[in-house]
Amino acid sequence: MKQDHYHDPGAPAANRLWPVVNVAVDDGEGRLLLIERADDGYWALPGGMVDVGESFAQAAVREVREETGLDITVTGLVGLYSDPGHVTSYDDGTVSQECSLVFRGTVEGxxxxxxxxxxxxRFVEVRDIGSLRTHPSMRLRISHALERREHPYWG
Structure with a gap:
C-alpha cells in the first residue's frame, strides 16, 4: 500500500528518488487524456516509473501504452517536478521524494x-477536469500542461 504526503509536517523522511514520467496527451479537440488510477482512485495523467535501460521519453511511450492502450509520440516537455515536500511512503519502508518529468505527446494509434x-x-473535456478527484501535485502538472507555457516548469 502507498500513501502520498503533500507538504505534511508529519510525513516520513524520503530515503530515495524514484524517477517517474507522466504524459499530457490532448486529442486536438480540447480534451486531455486521463486515467482513473486503480490503486487510489485519483485521476491522473498516464505515466509511471522509468526502468533501468530506457530513456525518460521511452518510459513515457511505454507507460502510456501499458496504462491506456494508446501509442504516442513524445512532442515536448511540460516540466520537471521534484518538490521535496511531496513524498510517497510504501509498506516496505520506502519513502520516495517526487521526481517526475511530464511530457507532451500525441496519439499515433x-x-x-x-x-x-x-x-x-478517457479524454476529458478541460472544463470537467476540475470536478475530478485529483491529487494536488497532479493538478499542478495538469494545469501547467493546459497553460501551454513557453518554457518548461522547473520545481
Missing part, C-alpha cells in the same frame, strides 16, 4: 483500454 493500473481511460 492504438485503441483505448484499461489495465491493472487504470480503472478508467
Amino acid at each position: 492504438g485503441v483505448p483500454r484499461t489495465s491493472d493500473e487504470s480503472r478508467t481511460v
Whole structure:
C-alpha cells in the first residue's frame, strides 16, 4: 500500500528518488487524456516509473501504452517536478521524494483500454477536469500542461 504526503509536517523522511514520467496527451479537440488510477482512485495523467535501460521519453511511450492502450509520440516537455515536500511512503519502508518529468505527446494509434493500473481511460473535456478527484501535485502538472507555457516548469 502507498500513501502520498503533500507538504505534511508529519510525513516520513524520503530515503530515495524514484524517477517517474507522466504524459499530457490532448486529442486536438480540447480534451486531455486521463486515467482513473486503480490503486487510489485519483485521476491522473498516464505515466509511471522509468526502468533501468530506457530513456525518460521511452518510459513515457511505454507507460502510456501499458496504462491506456494508446501509442504516442513524445512532442515536448511540460516540466520537471521534484518538490521535496511531496513524498510517497510504501509498506516496505520506502519513502520516495517526487521526481517526475511530464511530457507532451500525441496519439499515433492504438485503441483505448484499461489495465491493472487504470480503472478508467478517457479524454476529458478541460472544463470537467476540475470536478475530478485529483491529487494536488497532479493538478499542478495538469494545469501547467493546459497553460501551454513557453518554457518548461522547473520545481
